[in-house]
Amino acid sequence: MTVRVVLVDDQTLVRTGFRLVLDEAGDIEVVGEAADGSQALDVVMRTRPDVVLMDVRMPGVDGIEATRRIRACAYPTKVIILTTFDLDEYVLAGLRAGASGFLLKDALAADLVSAVRVVAAGESVAAPSVTRRLIAHYLGSAPIRPAVAERLAVLTEREREVLILVARGLSNPEIAAALFLSESTVKTHLGRILAKLDLRDRVQAVILGYECGLVGADPPATR
Template sequence: MTDDLAENRRIRVVLVDDQALLRTAFRVIFDETDDICVVGEAGDGATAVRVVDRTRPDVVLMDIRMPGMDGIEATRRIVATAPQIAILVLTTFDLDEYVYAALHSGANGFLLKDALADDLLSAVRTVAAGDCVTAPSVTRRLVAHFVRTTPAPVQPDDRLSPLTAREREVLTLIGRGRSNTEIAQDLQLAPGTVRTHIGRIFAKLDLRDRVQAVILTYELGLVQLNEGR
């Protein structure tokens, strides 16, 4: 009974990568922890969707480039049916065009495959807690790299129409990488008010997290390339 309770408190992870050796390496790392356990593995996207549906993990470590269904489509399908499951994208390069697509599809962040064990564990714990592992500055660099050839919209985008003027200001500051505390200072608002605005923005624009919010600010031209903090 005690073991069952302990198991229920652990972060349940599914490993998705077409390299069995890498999955084994990750499993070894997680097996040495008291708070994370591996509940399933998959070597391609289609299998990943089935395994996730069966095991209902807290976190999925998702490779992108796999035979058959890739990690982007698998991410899209998992998010569509189980948005509460956090997806951490695995990539070889931090400026991988596929990472942008995966984040846009609902992934909670990305991690380099050669990350240190401590960084891997920290990332899994972070996304399991509902946060993103990609710092806003890194996200902006990633997004900027792949929207560089996309001109900012000339006319206001209809997607912004549900927002109030204040909510647009808050969204823009999120895109610039400001933290909640910094947004409160910039706009002379109480921190609780900023959290309320962000919650409403996410609800109105159907955003899952800050990563998607940053991406949207670039797509809509609210934040320009190379725009500093």
């Protein structure tokens, strides 16, 4: 199955570089490009891609608003937010707008290809290094929402431990090592967490961690 992709970035060279990388993958086809959010919506409606690689800061309609509009369409196009370290403050807004994850603009070619495939398959992507920087940026600046925190009552102690580590930006292998669990067991716990909390994906779990104050919690004890 070929994954259809639209590239959205106001820099032509960036789009060209991404196109070259994705064209080499074999199972990914770039079906359109746009230089701003307004163009992006038109291209998406015309080409109906599986995934959009979306820059944030662009003239006119920015990437966050474009993501919100795309995700509101009937066609289930997924969006990956493209970010650099100095744009961390935009990532959370993009995720709240419905993006399925975020990726560094200077990511390795293999990581870019993998992210597109993972998101097209219905999963989410979140660069751990960016996740940790987001946590540092928002920790202490965003008020804890009690009504949101109360949702965690449905979790078991182990599920709460896993959620804390997810919120801190750890990958499944890192969580497995921290809690002395198998990676498959971590995946099972994460699946139950998403179901119990009615979360779309791992990225929404990270956002919930910010809102509940989990990122300020003490590290879970390992057993």
